[in-house]
Amino acid sequence: MTDNEQSRPVKTAATSLGILERLKTGGPLGPTALASDLGLAKSTVHRHLKTLEREGFVVLDDDGYRVGLRLLDFGIHARNQHQLYEVAKPKLEELAEQTGEKVWCVTEEQGRGFHLYGAAGKHSVRTPAREGTRSYLHQLAAGKAILSAFPDERVHEIIDQHGLPAKTPHTITDPDELFEELATIRERGFAVNREEIVPKLHAVGVVVTDQTGYPVGAISISGPSNRLKGDRLTDDLADLLLGAANEVEINLNFS
Amino acid sequence: MTDNEQSRPVKTAATSLGILERLKTGGPLGPTALASDLGLAKSTVHRHLKTLEREGFVVLDDDGYRVGLRLLDFGIHARNQHQLYEVAKPKLEELAEQTGEKVWCVTEEQGRGFHLYGAAGKHSVRTPAREGTRSYLHQLAAGKAILSAFPDERVHEIIDQHGLPAKTPHTITDPDELFEELATIRERGFAVNREEIVPKLHAVGVVVTDQTGYPVGAISISGPSNRLKGDRLTDDLADLLLGAANEVEINLNFS
DNA sequence: AAATTTTGTTCGAAATGCTCGAACGTCAAT
DNA sequence: ATTGACGTTCGAGCATTTCGAACAAAATTT
Incomplete structure (x- = not known):
């Protein structure tokens, strides 16, 4: 159980989660700022954000993208377990x-x-x-x-x-x-x-x-x-x- | 703003989010059950789960995978905004x-x-x-x-x-x-x-x-x-x- | 108000990395 | 001991992602 080295992680999924993480700690951000922070192309980040937005995991307001309340739904569920x-x-x-x-x-x-x-x-x-x-x-x-x-x-x-x-x-x-x-x-x-x-x-x-x-x-x-x-x-x-x-x-x- | 038709969604990310969603509503599940529910190969689901687990978004216990408390962290953050x-x-x-x-x-x-x-x-x-x-x-x-x-x-x-x-x-x-x-x-x-x-x-x-x-x-x-x-x-x-x-x-x- | 810079968005093309299926290992039950 | 179900690993084909460049839209400056 000490093995946390994963054989073949799903990089694309990890990227999306990394964006969420960055948004959580870094406040509202735009695609450009996120891309440079994470070392990705603007267009890539943009596509991830739009996907996350579609599912309610992030929301877009005047200041940029933020983590969405959909995550509260999941979080409360996790706690209730x-x-x-x-x-x-x-x-x-x-x-x-x-x-x-x-x-x-x-x-x-x-x-x-x-x-x-x-x-x-x-x-x-x-x-x-x-x-x-x-x-x-x-x-x-x-x-x-x-x-x-x-x-x-x-x-x-x-x-x-x-x-x-x-x-x-x-x-x-x-x-x-x-x-x-x-x-x-x-x-x-x-x-x-x-x-x-x-x-x-x-x-x-x-x-x-x-x-x-x-x-x-x-x-x-x-x-x-x-x-x-x-x-x-x-x-x-x-x-x-x-x-x-x-x-x-x-x-x-x-x- | 009525346009929610996304040009090119990141399918892989959507798959991971779909797994999370299914775990939230469907209680603890294993790779096999999830795969048949979502119409994916066992090995694919397995790889996604391990990635999500690495980030704490899901956890594995005796009954299968559940949504993890990492999501509570995100959710509370979303609420505090x-x-x-x-x-x-x-x-x-x-x-x-x-x-x-x-x-x-x-x-x-x-x-x-x-x-x-x-x-x-x-x-x-x-x-x-x-x-x-x-x-x-x-x-x-x-x-x-x-x-x-x-x-x-x-x-x-x-x-x-x-x-x-x-x-x-x-x-x-x-x-x-x-x-x-x-x-x-x-x-x-x-x-x-x-x-x-x-x-x-x-x-x-x-x-x-x-x-x-x-x-x-x-x-x-x-x-x-x-x-x-x-x-x-x-x-x-x-x-x-x-x-x-x-x-x-x-x-x-x-x- | 025009111009310029920055940011957001779209798209094609190349190659990365995801998906599948099959095979292996493991555990539980018969 | 044997069978079956489940979790896990791995190779290969190809679907998808990624990048970069170009375009559109704002924001900021002159």
Whole structure:
């Protein structure tokens, strides 16, 4: 499963997806700008755009082409496939209300973490994470909680596939260190993140498993480091999360 | 702008998108099932799937290929491009709380209506609409409200492009009837939907325009026909919506 | 307002790279 | 152990994509 080298990819399809990707991050663009960015001929990009437009994946307005809401339809569908979303959602809102912080629900796909849903408490701070955001598991409290529930073998696969890229000086970049951390997490039941992805941002995360012990995702609470520290972080909030995760796990068995 | 006949579409890209579409509606599937559904060779579908998988647009699990959460990333991004979403959201939650019904925010793209966000009140009923759902504008209260703010010329374009397909016996299928309805909506300021998309479901909708009068979307309240009728529908709820839409319009000018 | 530059769009021709079918490997079921 | 169904790989023909150049349309400048 470590093999991600594809024998013969469909280059034409990859080109279309590359255009979508570029439009997502690069705002509205025209054929000329896209062509030079992607190293393609104007006419080629134009043809792709018109095809994508026909299907609603991109739309044309005054400023150029943008990603279309057709993708929201697909995205919401992708999210609804995860039972965790619907079950965890009300619990997350409750936690956000109680703690005043930002509460997330994260799941794993292809060795990466995806933010399924976030509930904002009264005092929650703005972070780079949005719904749909894809992150490296080892950079997230929720992600490390998920990793702690995988067999070592699977964690090795993930490291092989994605590495352990750093986001801040505190990010865990050494496999051995990560495995030690995962042992600690398994022991005490929750994961802690101290400025490992965003400076001055801390978080706690707890895994949510199904009946077989497989991690279907994790929930986390994040906030400013000076508010999420000491006992509040490792006792109060961790306990709150452990209870919530436990409830979610039970509800998952009956849906 | 009525020309949607594309000179030379990129067939290969369209094939990939067709696979995505089929996976969205048809649940997890394997290469063989997809190939026979789409009239393609197994090996062709396989190659497309591997390409899509590499980009995270589909994922493979025990039951077959599914649409991947990478699409949620794109979809959320598409939604965030519409300022209306963020501005209307808190107001929708407020309305849902007040009325107990389901409240939606809809916007237009390519002559179709897209459900940006829905807030559920205590007594809200389950309908086919989800976030991201694409509908015909003439079948929605919010959609008709949007149409009422377009110039007739644009409405004609939309009718030419998409027709006026029926969902129930009450759906408006005649252009003249639609234009009469739009005149009424412009006059009184709100649109009403009586079982035009779902039997026994009624709704009220009010357009939200920008400074130039262009409809950036609409908000609506929907619920069972026996609860949303008479004065409650055309007075109480309509007034509530008109006030909310007005507030949203003002807030849109400062964001 | 004319001219010029930039951008969007169309089209032909060459060759890339996609599609198909057949064969192989793999797994589950009988 | 054997059969069948499914996923995967690979070669070869040719359908399709890609590029570049030319044209049309805007936008920007003089």
